[in-house]
Amino acid sequence: MSKERIQISEALYDIMPSDYQDLVKSATYGKEDRGWKDIGTSKELIEQHSLCAGCPESMAFRYILASLPNPEDTVMVGSTGCTSLVFPMVAVHNIHSLFGNQNAIASGLKRALSVRFPGRVKDVVVLAGDGATVDIGLDMTLQAWFRQEKFTTICFDNELYANTGGQESGLMQKGFVAKMAPVGKLFDKVRLPEIARESGCHYVVNCTVSKPSLVEKVIRNAVHIAREIGPTYLQLYTPCILEIGKNSMEGLQEMRDSEKPTERFAYKEYVSEPAKQLLAELAAKDKERKAAAKQLAAQAQAN
Amino acid sequence: MSDYRVLPGPEHFLPPAAASMGIRLPNPGEAHINGVITSEEDAYEEAARQFLMAKVPTIFPGPLVLWAWNEKAAKKATAIRHLFNTLKECVQPGQKPMLIPMPDYRPKYPKINPEVEINPNHPNLTIWHNKIDCCIFIGVHCHQANLSLKIIRGGTSCYTIAMCAQAGHEDAMLSFRDASVEKIMRLADTIKRLKGTVQPRLASANNGVSN
Numbered sequence A: 001m002s003k004e005r006i007q008i009s010e011a012l013y014d015i016m017p018s019d020y021q022d023l024v025k026s027a028t029y030g031k032e033d034r035g036w037k038d039i040g041t042s043k044e045l046i047e048q049h050s051l052c053a054g055c056p057e058s059m060a061f062r063y064i065l066a067s068l069p070n071p072e073d074t075v076m077v078g079s080t081g082c083t084s085l086v087f088p089m090v091a092v093h094n095i096h097s098l099f100g101n102q103n104a105i106a107s108g109l110k111r112a113l114s115v116r117f118p119g120r121v122k123d124v125v126v127l128a129g130d131g132a133t134v135d136i137g138l139d140m141t142l143q144a145w146f147r148q149e150k151f152t153t154i155c156f157d158n159e160l161y162a163n164t165g166g167q168e169s170g171l172m173q174k175g176f177v178a179k180m181a182p183v184g185k186l187f188d189k190v191r192l193p194e195i196a197r198e199s200g201c202h203y204v205v206n207c208t209v210s211k212p213s214l215v216e217k218v219i220r221n222a223v224h225i226a227r228e229i230g231p232t233y234l235q236l237y238t239p240c241i242l243e244i245g246k247n248s249m250e251g252l253q254e255m256r257d258s259e260k261p262t263e264r265f266a267y268k269e270y271v272s273e274p275a276k277q278l279l280a281e282l283a284a285k286d287k288e289r290k291a292a293a294k295q296l297a298a299q300a301q302a303n
Numbered sequence B: 001m002s003d004y005r006v007l008p009g010p011e012h013f014l015p016p017a018a019a020s021m022g023i024r025l026p027n028p029g030e031a032h033i034n035g036v037i038t039s040e041e042d043a044y045e046e047a048a049r050q051f052l053m054a055k056v057p058t059i060f061p062g063p064l065v066l067w068a069w070n071e072k073a074a075k076k077a078t079a080i081r082h083l084f085n086t087l088k089e090c091v092q093p094g095q096k097p098m099l100i101p102m103p104d105y106r107p108k109y110p111k112i113n114p115e116v117e118i119n120p121n122h123p124n125l126t127i128w129h130n131k132i133d134c135c136i137f138i139g140v141h142c143h144q145a146n147l148s149l150k151i152i153r154g155g156t157s158c159y160t161i162a163m164c165a166q167a168g169h170e171d172a173m174l175s176f177r178d179a180s181v182e183k184i185m186r187l188a189d190t191i192k193r194l195k196g197t198v199q200p201r202l203a204s205a206n207n208g209v210s211n
Helices: A010-015 A019-025 A057-069 A100-118 A130-136 A138-146 A192-198 A212-230 A246-258 A275-303 B038-052 B071-090 B125-130 B144-156 B181-194
Strands: A074-078 A091-094 A124-129 A152-157 A203-208 A232-237 A266-269 B030-033 B036-038 B057-061 B135-138 B159-163 B174-176
Touching: A010 A074, A010 A124, A010 A275, A010 B071, A019 B135, A057 A138, A057 A152, A057 A212, A057 A246, A074 A100, A074 A152, A091 A152, A100 A124, A100 A138, A100 A152, A100 A266, A124 A130, A130 A138, A130 A152, A192 A266, A203 A212, A203 A246, A212 A232, A212 A266, A212 A275, A232 B036, A266 A275, B036 B038, B038 B057, B038 B144, B038 B159, B038 B174, B038 B181, B071 B181, B125 B144, B135 B144
Parallel strands: A074 A091, A074 A124, A124 A152, A152 A232, A203 A232, B057 B135, B135 B159, B159 B174
Antiparallel strands: A203 A266, B030 B036, B030 B174
């Protein structure tokens, strides 16, 4: 994979807005070791967004886009919600689906890409909110997992319908009172990570996005496993600071508080046996590659 | 044949699709002017005249030519640059030709800079901001070009020309079909040939601004 495939016509180069020129010159497309540390040092695949100031979802978006192992050949499928406000500014192919349809769209897309580009690795990543994943789109989410569709589903869990003013969602915690849910949630948060495991997902993680290196690791694992083995699911806590009455600066602390061992977003990971084997193989290859690179660098220095 | 004519607007907030008003697309070797099928030869002359008359004649290249997808795309880009250079050479003092890209079809949030780019979802902003009174679309995918052309016809008085690689556009005031490097070069040659024979409408231009 390489950014050589993405080139501006020379005759019209000077009239292209600078963000496109920068994207071609210094984006991380094609870089093998790309990751969250590139944020701020290289052209990002997302620079501006229209989310609220301090929104944890905007952090999550950046970490995810910086961690995709193969952004040139990745198609993201989004759904209605705050995420759909960001996709217009993302330099990765993306499709906006009808509310809840994202996993059905991704299923067809993944299959079509395998037929259209048989010799090329094409990753599909679904990124939707909790309303789209668990309430409106639960049918499509589960059916994709039952069918063992090879793509990653990421749920930005903010525990309510933030985009429309704070209605109750299936992933809202029991007893929580929101602006548009004044009675308080009457039943428990849907245990989707467990449902995902039982539905056939090979890699399931439930965590917050407070630690970028952790987000990078789980995204890479999820995409690689989905590519080779079967469906993967990540549930990431991206609290809506407005709807839970916090200030712009308090999003990070909210996530840290919610990931303590006894809290609902304590890190939980499930890896199936075939997925464990794949991760071990990938780790071994990575180690080999790094050792070879180190050796080359040492040789170059000696010469 | 329909009595409806595709004319510079502002038509109204939601102008009808020209196709729904009975305007049909030209056959190969033909073009249309204001919705009336005509020869390509006439269309080159009229397009060149409109460009030479305009205060701010503008070329809008789209993603099909902005990105070097293949050799043909790169050649078209070179031809477009030649067309723009020719236009600059042929206009009179006071006229200001522009070359503004349409690099993205997605609506640009939080904001677009209408001075340096045009977006199909709100093309009127670029027309208004730069006071464009005549423009040509080249290398824009048909469905996005149709959307833009309708919005421009609805809210501005800009004269629109489409150099379409497929079957042409009813919603443009003038449309070629089967665009190629040769056709772009021929338009440039026609502009060169008509240089000095057309009076620019500098004083009377209403600058593409509606009402």
